[in-house]
Amino acid sequence: MKVSSGLGQGHPEEGWTLLTWVWSCLFFASANTFLYSLFPQVDAVRVYVNSSSENLQYPVLFVVRQQKGVLSWQVPLIFRGLYQRTYNYQEVSRTLCPSEPAPETGPSDQIIFVDVASMAPFNIAYELLVTRLESFQLETNKPFNFTASPSQPQYFLYKFPQDVDSVIIKVVSDAVYPCSVVSVQDIVCPVYDLDHNVEFNGVYQSMTKQAAITVQRKDFPGEQFFVVFVIKPEDYACGGSVPSSIHGKLCWGQILLVCLESVYIQAMLFSFLSFLSFYVGSVVVAIYKNSLLVSLYPQRSFPSVSLLISGHLSCCVWKDLAFTLFFYFFSSCSVPDESSSSGGRQFSSPEHGPPAGSDTDSSVEEESDFDTMPEIESDKNVIRTKVFLYLSDLSRKDRRIVSKKYKIYFWNIITIAVFYALPVIQLVITYQTVVNVTGNQDICYYNFLCAHPLGVLSAFNNILSNVGHMLLGFLFLLIVLRRDILHRRAMEMKDVYTLDYGIPKHFGLFYAMGIALMMEGVLSACYHVCPNYSNFQFDTSFMYMIAGLCMLKLYQTRHPDINASAYSAYASFAVVICLAVLGVVFGKNDMWFWVIFSLIHVLASLALSTQIYYMGRFKMGKCHNQTILWVRECTCPHAIFGLVYRPRDFASYILGIFICNLLLYLAFYIIMKIRSSEKLLPIPLFCIVATAVVWAAALYFFFQTLSSWEETPAESREKNRSCILLGFFDDHDVWHFLSAAALFFSFLVLLTLDDDLDTVRRDKIPVF
Known part of the structure; x- marks a missing residue:
C-alpha cells in the first residue's frame, strides 16, 4: 500500500x-x-x-x-x-x-x-x-454481526452457492433499535446507502427490531447482491410517537441468510389432497346413509343414490342432473321439481294426499297473489292468536312461490360476486405490480419471515392456503345439488313423506351459502396478494354474508313463509360493509362515530328483532315491552363494549358481533330442538362436534397475529414469525385451512340438523 x-x-x-x-x-x-x-x-x-x-x-x-x-x-x-x-x-x-x-x-x-x-x-x-x-462477504446459515449509525451505513456482499436458488435475509436487532431500512441491491456502483437515496434501487423494507427479505437467484444475473443497512436519523418514520434523534450512537444488528428449500410441489399436494379427502368422505357417507334409509324404511321408495354416486346413472337421473344444473346456472325459470304444493293455503294430510296436478302445473304465480288477499291477512291474525304454532301454520304458501323467492338469493349473490370480484382482482394486480416495479415492500403487510414468492406473487403461500374455501364450497354445492335432485325425484314419485312430512325443502339459501364460501376463498386470496389498509374489506365482506345467510337459513327452517327477501337481506349486508369501511376510517379516534354507531346498532337490533319475533304482526302491550327489554339487554353489551373500548380493528369487531349472534341463535335452536323431544342423528351430531373442535383450533391460530396493517410496516414486522407447517405455511395459513373446514362443517350442521323430522308430520313440528 x-x-x-x-x-x-x-x-x-x-x-x-x-x-x-x-x-x-x-x-x-x-x-x-x-x-x-x-x-x-x-x-x-x-x-x-x-x-x-x-x-x-x-x-x-x-x-x-x-x-x-x-x-x-x-x-x-x-x-x-x-x-x-x-x-x-x-x-x-x-x-x-x-x-x-x-x-x-x-x-x-x-x-x-x-x-x-x-x-x-x-x-x-x-x-x-x-x-x-476483512468480513465483507456474507455466508449462508452463518450469523453476521455489525454496527451502524445514521452517518455510518453498512452494506455487505452475498454470492449464491451452486446448490442454492433462494434465500431469506433475516435482520434482527436489540430491543431499542432505531428505525432502519434494509435494502437488497444489484452489484452496481454507486451503492445507494444513504437515507435520502436508499430507496432508489433494489428491494427495501423499513424495520425496527426485525426484517426479512426473500431473494431468488433468477432475479440477479450475476448471482450476487449487496445487503444494505441504513439507519434513519429519527424513529418517527417507523411509528415513533415523536421524532427522536439517534445522534452519536452505534447500533448493533445481526444478519442471517437462510436457504429456502423448494417445497412448492409438496405444499400444493398437501393443500389439494387434504381437501379432496372431504370429497371421498362425502361419497362414503352418502352411500352409507342411503343404505341405512333403505333398511330402516323399506316401505318407502328411494332414488338410487348408490348409482348416482358411483357414476352408473340411469337416464332419468342424468336428465334430472342436467336439468338442475341448467336451471341453476343458465336459467331463471321456475322448475317443476318443487312445484308440488299442498294446495296453496290448505295443508294436505297423508290421508288426502297432494292435490291433483300440483306437481305438474307449470304456471308461475307471484307471491302477491296470496299475500294481498284479505282472507290471508285475517288468517295471519288467527294464527297469531294460537298459543303454540306448528310448522303447518307457517308453511301455507305455494311451494313454487316460496322456492322462487329463495332462489333469488342464489342469483343475487352470483351477481354481487362478479361485480365485486372483478375490480378487486384489477386492484390487487396493480398493487403487486407497483411492489415489483418500485421494490417498496412497505406497501404490503406480509409475514415476511414466511413469504414464499412464485412468479409475480410475493407471498404465494398465503394465496394457496385459501384453496380450501373454494374446494369445500364447491363440495357443499354438490351435496346440496344431490339433495335437490333426490328431493325432486321423490316429488315426482309423489312420496307422501316428502309432501307432508318434515321441514319443507328449499335449497336457494344453501346454494347461496356455497357460493359465498367459494367467494370468501377468492377474495381472501385477492386480499393476501397485497394485504394493506386499502383492501382490508376484501377479506371480510363475504364473511358478513356467510354469517347473515346462516342466520336467515336457521330462521327459514321453521318459518318458511315469512323469511326476509333477498333484496332486503343483501341491502342490509351492504349497509354493514359500508359501516365497516367508515369504522376503519373514522373509528380509531372519533368518539362521535362510536356514539352514532352504537345507537344505530341498538335501534336496528330492536326493529329487526321485533319484526322477526312477531312475524310482522306487532302490537304494543305489556308482553311486548318485556320482549323489547330482553332484546335491549342482549344488544347493549356489544354496543357498550364498542363505545368504551373502541377496538382498533373495527371490521373484525363487526364480524365478531355477527358470529356471536349466529352462535347464540344456533345454540338456542339446538336447545329448543332437544326440549321439543326431537333427536340429533349421528351425522348432524358429528358435524356439531367437528364444528366446535375445528372452530376452537382455527380461532387459536387466528389470534396469532403475524402482521397488522393498522400499524406502520416496521411495527408490523415485529410480529412476523417463521413457518410452522412444511416450512411453507405460517399460522395464518393454518387458520385458512381450519376456518374453511369449520365453515364447511357449520354448513353441514344447518343442512342435516333436522333430518330426524323427515318422518314427522308438519302439524306436529313446533315453531321456535
Whole structure:
C-alpha cells in the first residue's frame, strides 16, 4: 500500500496486507489529496473521517475517487427529518464500492484518491482512516454481526452457492433499535446507502427490531447482491410517537441468510389432497346413509343414490342432473321439481294426499297473489292468536312461490360476486405490480419471515392456503345439488313423506351459502396478494354474508313463509360493509362515530328483532315491552363494549358481533330442538362436534397475529414469525385451512340438523 499527499508521504513496511492508515493534519483554506494504491487481494475498503468542527458554514468536504465512481460527503454531515428538524454528525464512515479487475487486464493495483478541502478561514483538525474490510462477504446459515449509525451505513456482499436458488435475509436487532431500512441491491456502483437515496434501487423494507427479505437467484444475473443497512436519523418514520434523534450512537444488528428449500410441489399436494379427502368422505357417507334409509324404511321408495354416486346413472337421473344444473346456472325459470304444493293455503294430510296436478302445473304465480288477499291477512291474525304454532301454520304458501323467492338469493349473490370480484382482482394486480416495479415492500403487510414468492406473487403461500374455501364450497354445492335432485325425484314419485312430512325443502339459501364460501376463498386470496389498509374489506365482506345467510337459513327452517327477501337481506349486508369501511376510517379516534354507531346498532337490533319475533304482526302491550327489554339487554353489551373500548380493528369487531349472534341463535335452536323431544342423528351430531373442535383450533391460530396493517410496516414486522407447517405455511395459513373446514362443517350442521323430522308430520313440528 502506498500513501501520498500534498503535505507529506508515508510508506508502510513491505508486504503489509492489513490496509489501515491514519492521517491527521491542520490546514488553512487549502486542499489535500491522498493517494492509496491497494493490493489486488483487497475486497472492500471503508473510509472513516472525523472532525471536531461544528461550524456548518465551513464544513470539511471529502471526495473519494475510484476507477468507476466518485463518492463525496461533508463533515458535519447534515440529515433533515420531520418538521424541518436537522441532525448533525461529526463522524462519518462509508464503504467504497468494490471494483473487480477487467477480465482482459487481469489483477492489478486499485488506485483511490481521497480529496479533502474546506473554505474555512481558520485551521480545522480532521482524522482520516482507511481500512480494509476483512468480513465483507456474507455466508449462508452463518450469523453476521455489525454496527451502524445514521452517518455510518453498512452494506455487505452475498454470492449464491451452486446448490442454492433462494434465500431469506433475516435482520434482527436489540430491543431499542432505531428505525432502519434494509435494502437488497444489484452489484452496481454507486451503492445507494444513504437515507435520502436508499430507496432508489433494489428491494427495501423499513424495520425496527426485525426484517426479512426473500431473494431468488433468477432475479440477479450475476448471482450476487449487496445487503444494505441504513439507519434513519429519527424513529418517527417507523411509528415513533415523536421524532427522536439517534445522534452519536452505534447500533448493533445481526444478519442471517437462510436457504429456502423448494417445497412448492409438496405444499400444493398437501393443500389439494387434504381437501379432496372431504370429497371421498362425502361419497362414503352418502352411500352409507342411503343404505341405512333403505333398511330402516323399506316401505318407502328411494332414488338410487348408490348409482348416482358411483357414476352408473340411469337416464332419468342424468336428465334430472342436467336439468338442475341448467336451471341453476343458465336459467331463471321456475322448475317443476318443487312445484308440488299442498294446495296453496290448505295443508294436505297423508290421508288426502297432494292435490291433483300440483306437481305438474307449470304456471308461475307471484307471491302477491296470496299475500294481498284479505282472507290471508285475517288468517295471519288467527294464527297469531294460537298459543303454540306448528310448522303447518307457517308453511301455507305455494311451494313454487316460496322456492322462487329463495332462489333469488342464489342469483343475487352470483351477481354481487362478479361485480365485486372483478375490480378487486384489477386492484390487487396493480398493487403487486407497483411492489415489483418500485421494490417498496412497505406497501404490503406480509409475514415476511414466511413469504414464499412464485412468479409475480410475493407471498404465494398465503394465496394457496385459501384453496380450501373454494374446494369445500364447491363440495357443499354438490351435496346440496344431490339433495335437490333426490328431493325432486321423490316429488315426482309423489312420496307422501316428502309432501307432508318434515321441514319443507328449499335449497336457494344453501346454494347461496356455497357460493359465498367459494367467494370468501377468492377474495381472501385477492386480499393476501397485497394485504394493506386499502383492501382490508376484501377479506371480510363475504364473511358478513356467510354469517347473515346462516342466520336467515336457521330462521327459514321453521318459518318458511315469512323469511326476509333477498333484496332486503343483501341491502342490509351492504349497509354493514359500508359501516365497516367508515369504522376503519373514522373509528380509531372519533368518539362521535362510536356514539352514532352504537345507537344505530341498538335501534336496528330492536326493529329487526321485533319484526322477526312477531312475524310482522306487532302490537304494543305489556308482553311486548318485556320482549323489547330482553332484546335491549342482549344488544347493549356489544354496543357498550364498542363505545368504551373502541377496538382498533373495527371490521373484525363487526364480524365478531355477527358470529356471536349466529352462535347464540344456533345454540338456542339446538336447545329448543332437544326440549321439543326431537333427536340429533349421528351425522348432524358429528358435524356439531367437528364444528366446535375445528372452530376452537382455527380461532387459536387466528389470534396469532403475524402482521397488522393498522400499524406502520416496521411495527408490523415485529410480529412476523417463521413457518410452522412444511416450512411453507405460517399460522395464518393454518387458520385458512381450519376456518374453511369449520365453515364447511357449520354448513353441514344447518343442512342435516333436522333430518330426524323427515318422518314427522308438519302439524306436529313446533315453531321456535
